[in-house]
Amino acid sequence: MSSSSRRRRIVRTAVGLAAVLVLSVAGAGAWFYHRLDSNITTFDAGGVATERPPAPVPVTPGASVPVNVLVLGSDTRNDGNADLGGGEEGVGHSDTAVLLHIYADHKHAVGVSIPRDALVTVPSCRLPNGGWTSPRTNQMFNSAFTIGEFPKGNPACTQNTVETLTGLRIDHTIVVDFKGVAAMTEAVNGVDACVPNDVNSHNIHLKKGMQKLSGQPAVDYLRARYGIGDNSDIGRMKRQQAFLSSMIRKVQGLGFSLPTLLPLADAATRSLTVDEGLGTAMKLVDFAQSLQSIKLSDITFVTTPWRYSGERVALVHPDVDTLWKLLREDRTLDGQSTGQVGDASSAPAPATPTSAVSPTPLSPEQTAAPITVVNGVGPPGLAGKGAEAVRAKGFRNVALGPTNGGRLQTEIAYDPALKAVADQLAPLFPGARLVEEAGSEGITVTLGRDYHPTPATGLDAADAPAGPTAAATTRPAPGATPTPSGVPTGIAENSRGADTDPCADLTFG
Template sequence: MTGSDSRTPPRSRPAPEGRPGIPDGPAPKPRRGKKKIALWAGAATLSLVILGTAGVYYRLNANINTFDGGGLSADRPPAAAPDANGNTPVNVLLIGSDSRDGGNKDLGGGGDIGARSDTTILLHVYADHKHAVGVSIPRDSLVDIPPCKADGKWTAPQTNAMFNSAFAVGDTAQGNPACTQNTIEKLTGLRMDHTVVVNFTGFAAMTSAVGGVNVCVPSDVYEGDLNPNLGRKGKQIFAKGPQKVSGQQALDYVRVRHGIGDGSDIGRMQRQQAFLSSLAKTVKSQGMNPTTLLPLADAATKSLTVDPGLGSADKLLAFAMSLKDIDLKNIKFLTAPWRYNGARVSLVHPDIDQLWAALKADRTLDGQDAGGGASSSPGPGGTPTASPAAAAPAAKGTGIAVAVYNGTTAPGLSTKAASLLEGADFTVTGKANAADRDHATTTVEYGSGEKDGAQTVARLFPGSRLEAVGRPGISLVLGQDFASSDGGDKSAAVPPGPLPTSVSDAARSADDDPCSKLSYG
């Protein structure tokens, strides 16, 4: 119509309750859909996460120190063969260093240079990656240290040396992890796939990163127990019973040995095993994922030294993630079979040889194939019993006296053989070089009426032969076969089977009562 507005009259929007109607104005600009906003927000958040994670990875890579792989022996055990499923076991050497370098001095020690291995654990991760066992090596164990690289030169081998002195070869603040790895490989016949060194600072930071670790203290502990040079009892630092520790307090817990049990390093190792069990339980309860592991790795790597094969954040985290399917009950800890030898420790044969043979064959501590097959047939009540082919050499020499002679030109063999004999409870009456130094085969010579004792000796030296002689007593004459077996590494000759119950029963699982097996004596 002329003179009239043909547009539709404005309509009022429905008024919210309590408000007048609002007339429509110009059409509003179209708003972005909620989904699109969410997508943009999600992308932004993801970008921040990626950038943050990348920043953490960059920091981790910057933190990680690696040791020179050129210090590893050229004569190493072969790598483990894969199982039927194509999976391969992994051996990791874990070293706790008491280096006084940098901030470590404030956390636990005196002295300006030099480092020793305060704790050493061989962690064997089975091929199925559902079982693992950690074997503590007493630091005072008497072992043979092979040639090691220090100051660019290879050192002479050492016999009957304290195990933790291998880490000190070269007398540097960082220690010599390659030498410790060489020593372990010679001792066990197992190839170490990786070596990880953590010092005081790194250990304290790790325990704080997971919010503390639940432990149990078998008795009240005082300042004088932690530092016997204090000269007085001092104030209490731990009350008896369960508690949570982190940082310096966690470090004190794993280092203290006086005032608990017999005050020995052996007892302390049992508490260290209990601590690692609890740490594993804590990490698994928080979730084996990058969210948990990255802060832990960030704390650890600031004071971590690893072999070149673990020298990146990706490799470290990949290895950690490979352990996520191991149940706590299938994580075992034990101490290498040992006995006191004066102020030092001797490793007990043949028990320790049986342990290394079991790990080399990827058998669990009860003699089972980690993949589910059994290496032994069940005995009465379902208890595994070793088949004759899998039985360890029975060589307990209580009451048997043996004189040891080196029938070769290889040095140190009589000392090695004497250690084997003493570890099996034989009495060694003397060590010397034989009149003839060209013996090819190890021989056990015996006098009238002593054949049974000689046979017992021979069981400890597979391949040896017996020889009756016209003089009394039992003599062991070492041949080139013993020298060629790496001077007494009999683990290769020991078939894998169930370990002696004295060894397997002493092991603890990561889910055991945290207040059990905390001291020795």
């Protein structure tokens, strides 16, 4: 055989081997994607409300628009999750809820944590038999997930609830259970987390300090409520925000390439329930890759402005309304626009000044409403001066409460039946936040550092709180998240940057 014939034979053999290799890889890839697709569970879009908030309008055709993703953590013990979470099998609650708002420029994002005990309106939701419930007010937020007792929960109902609460259109909803958390943290070889103290409670055992967590310890860290930090659900959310930040940092460090994302997708899809828009592996990978331009420093986590209402949580108005309005207009928390959404060209969304309210004259019943004024700052005499201002308005049943120092912003807490009276009080305390507190006796005005009596009812110089505003006089503790400039106080107090020290501000107290 001639040398030229041998060369042609070698070339043909090489080409044949290459073709076999390509087909093999393609076949393996197709098999892998098929396996991922078969892992994914989707929920029926038929349970999503037909009347929904409008989709954002781009400035020009084809321009980017913001994306809202609702991420829910289910505490179900079904499908093997009892091995990680303990307890008995049953329909779980959505004890973790983060609304991720990805700005239209795809360079910034805000993750909003909604307390599981927050009292909200749960709108009409579909049942397994095809019927729909009636809307219910004053319900715990996490109860929406259990309506109908679907085996994997009712994420469509929770999505409906969030859309009703926020006025934001939810583009995607993702539910992750204990197994999903364990698998994803193992897929990235662990996530750095800060444990504020040794934990030996409720079969959870963690050591104090920074450490790399994956699998069972990661699940324990995220679900622990007792024996760690301040034992509160709010403190648990702060730890979850810090953990998510570390998870994002880890994935960004590994890169958004397919070799990184596909194993992560393989781990995640085995325990995910998603909307039909994310129902394939490639859709999940494409979505993840669309986020690669967002720097860690451009991600902020916020807990909805809140306060306790008995054993539950009340959302604080107008702060929470301001938060939703900022996101609906695709504005950053300090009111800046990305300039890519049509209705974002309207004015910024600061909280409506309470002093702008023009209440109607007081009725005899209103003047008799029980009002308690509390000194929430500390300097003696402040509550007395506040009470003088209330009496001067015409209210007759005014008392002083015990001093409770440390308050930054004045609050007016009222029973729903006394809202008209609270509206009458609001102009006396500019910037105060009004908090609906069902079952409270009368109205309680807790004065904060932002309250400055007018000269007619003012304090002596020795009694006056120092500094012009809370934001100007209050310095964060070492390592704590600084208050962002220009951000409404009720939002700033509940925010943390994703690049914040993971050991900082892990409790609400």
